[in-house]
Amino acid sequence: MSSFKVSIFQIRGNSFQIGLKTAEKVRNTPILKTFESITKQEIDLHNMKSIYSTFAPHLLEELEGLAQGLGISPGRAAALFSGYDVPKTEAMGCSALLTNDYYVRNYDFSPALYDGIFSLVQADKAFATAGYNLQMLGRHDGVNEKGLVAGLHFVSHDGYTKGVSPWTAIRMVLDRCSSVDEAVAMLKEIPHSACYNFSLGDRKGNMAEVEASSDKVIVRYGDSGLSCVNHFQDGRLTDKNRESIEGSIQRNKHLLDLMDKRLSHRDMFQHFKNAESPIFFTDYGNLFGTLHTFSYSHQHSRILTTIARSSQVLDINFQDWVKGEDILEGSLSGFIQEG
Template sequence: MSNFEVQVLQIRDSSYNIGFKTGKVIQGKPIIKALEMITKPEIDYENMKSIYTSFAPNLLDEMQGLSDGLEISLNKAVTLFSGYDVPKTEAMGCSAVITKDYYVRNYDFGPALYDGCFSLVQPNQVFSSAGYNLQAIGRHEGVNEKGLVIGLHFVSHHDYSVGLSAWTSIRMVLDTCTTTDDAIQMLKEIPHSACYNFSMADRNGDIAVVEATPSKVVIRRDPELLSCVNHFQEEDLKQKNRTVIDNSLKRNNILQSFRDGNLTQSEMFNNFANSESPLFFTNYDDLFGTLHTFSYSFKDERILTSIAESEQILDINFLEWVKGKDIKPCILSGIIK
């Protein structure tokens, strides 16, 4: 059993300075060495740049800021943080329930490749957003000031190709998209490197799951409740699933059992965050342990989030934060069993 922490960052600044300040926070942290071990020595910078220029040029500035904040070359910064041409990594697990009222999800993996940062950022030229960092500029999930929320769910490495990671795609969506339809359109255009589900909803009650492969994107909808785990459910893409998906199927059945429960955001959040829940896992050595729970209410514009085995629940009125009211500085403390 070991303690672990997540630092909560609040940055209202230019994209460059967001990168610079984030770099100073993660400088010397174990995540840097971990990323050095799994990323390539170099990538095709010009191709990466052309993709970013098309979808999120502000993130090029953020990576320049990371480069300067960490005092490393820009080439090294983009190989570590761009999420472009990332080698295959081990499977991760994520479970989410999406309704017209709220979004709730768990992220399940191991702590070695966990950034340990939750960021609220307000760049000058794109939308404000909040979410857990992945590879510094990417996000596991998050919500933006327009009330659009989105999260990733790994499916498989079928048809693996050079392209963008799912966590980079999520950040691009949060920075620039207003609605679920906007996000779907962007995810149809982004060059994906692997097979992922993207669970999402907006403040208009439009909920969807984007089932994305490097060659095809399919949309799954339901007006009341969608569950999303780690396998494709649309018939056209089922052949892209991993051979063994028993755990994913079991979690999906649990999530579907909430359909007629009429649970509040807090009640659903507890069903995910409670360490006694069948949705909470402690198989950290097998890269399947619950690291954090994230939730957003569309009506209240309220974020609830906590990390594993923590007594702290970070409760944020996101609308007030966007308008300029900072939350109290804090560090989330949890336990890895």
């Protein structure tokens, strides 16, 4: 069993300052070398800026802050952090359950390719957000001040092309959209690089799964509940699934069974984070181990989140944080135990 840690960043200011402050916090961490090993030396800066200008222009300012804070060129910062034209990354697993009242999700991958950062960010030109970082600028999952919650779920590399990574798409959605309808509209327009599901819920109880590929986007809506895993379920996209999706199908069945139990937000969160749960995984060596559990209650504006085998749970009233009340915690500590 090895120790495992996630840092908590709380940053308020304009987007350039947020990039600058983020750079200061990660300047001497090993994650930067990881990004260097999995990204290109250069990307098409003109195309990247055109996409960002359309969907989230403030993130260009954040990239400038990251560049200055790390002492690198804007072009190098874009290649490292923008999430545009990223070479194929390894498969990851994610399970999410949505109801009219809450959103709960596990993220499964390897700690070697994990930012290890949970950020609460309040920018002047975007909605305040809280979520787990991916490639610094992007997010695995999170919620914004309007109560929109979102997460990504890898499906396949079918039709892989130059485009926007799903983690950057999640950040754009959280920063700019106030509802499921707005998020769906944006995800239909973003040029996706690969096949991913996006799980979405909002404070009005709306929920959707956006099944997105590089050439087609389909939306599945839920009424009282919705599950989201790692395969496309709409018949128009199932030919893009990986050959082996038995595990994803089994997880989906478990989530549907859970939905029928009508558990409370806290009880569902406890089930997801429990190391004995059928949706908690320990195959970290094969890139399928649970790293964090993230959840949000719409009624109470309440985030419950933790990392693998941690005795700590972050319990945050996000609206209080948006009003200026910082949380006291600076990190989360847990353990990785290979199954």
